[in-house]
């Protein structure tokens with residue numbers, strides 16, 4: 030049975046890769062008149078991306094492999110047995126301590142790769158963050174992930190104990206409610222842990238964006254700026270939140286360096302996400318995917334357990350296995366998720382172009398962003414297809430250029 034499972038997974042991965050490895054068009058080069066006289070940054074961007082790609086792929090694969098080893102060699106079952114021996118068999122307490130150890134171990138394992146990422150950004154002048162500040166930030170991230178994981182795991186194992194056959198349906202409901210709650214609360218609770226937020230205080234830009242919002246039917250009340258410069262020099266902006274928490278957030282690293290019409294382009298792109306309700310559509314996809322994914326996990330667990338010293342589905346020693354199955358599902362559907370994300374980015378780009386009517390500013394904005402962030406404007410098509418949440422910048426600039434021609 031297990032052999033069948035492995036064969037099935039390999040088949041899915043092979044089919045996905047086959048589709049992605051087929052002939053795909055590379056992103057167009059940036060127009061030389063936009064790159065400017067000093068094109069040395071393009072080479073640096075290319076170099077940095079080539080060094081980043083293996084790091085990114087390694088960090089995607091490292092934890093699932095470690096979780097598999099935990100299961101395969103019975104370490105997970107041994108840890109649960111050790112805990113039951115020393116702290117008793119109360120399932121809530123065993124699950125809590127097991128989860129803490131699991132989250133700490135996973136974070137420690139990922140530590141060197143995360144630090145390598147910081148070192149790389151530093152060596153390219155993208156970050157001046159000290160190791161101490163970085164460690165504090167990692168500590169905060171660990172704390173947030175620990176709290177969220179604890180709530181999730183206790184809820185999950187409680188359902189597994191009280192509803193052994195229907196737990197996946199209730200868990201899917203919980204996952205949907207949890208995503209709604211997190212999306213609503215994140216701007217109020219999580220962002221302030223890492224950044225200081227303030228309303229955009231540039232009166233001209235503020236008026237322009239409010240007018241643009243009113244003209245395009247986006248009910249925008251405020252634009253926020255975060256002090257992202259404390260963590261790095263990269264420029265960015267994003268759209269987040271639901272209900273009263275809906276907002277556009279600009280990095281302060283953009284404000285000093287970008288002309289008004291380019292900031293307006295960036296804001297218009299974010300309004301495009303707002304207008305097209307991408308946060309809600311993302312939540313809808315979660316709502317559709319969660320019950321299907323959890324039902325598959327339910328079937329697979331029934332198939333695989335008992336095994337490797339794990340008694341049954343409700344045994345917390347199976348947590349790394351549940352996480353592993355969920356991660357494999359996530360990786361298998363990643364190309365589809367990223368494809369959807371790239372379509373949404375294109376939609377927001379088109380909105381920005383129509384709203385501002387300024388393709389020249391659009392092109393200049395994205396070349397400036399690529400230069401500031403040392404983003405490779407022409408990544409390998411296979412890498413883009415599998416891992417990129419945004420279309421290649423070369424493609425976005427070229428598309429904007431063709432939108433202006435009659």
Ligand SMILES: [Zn+2]
Pocket residue numbers: 298299302374377
């Ligand atoms: Zn976007």
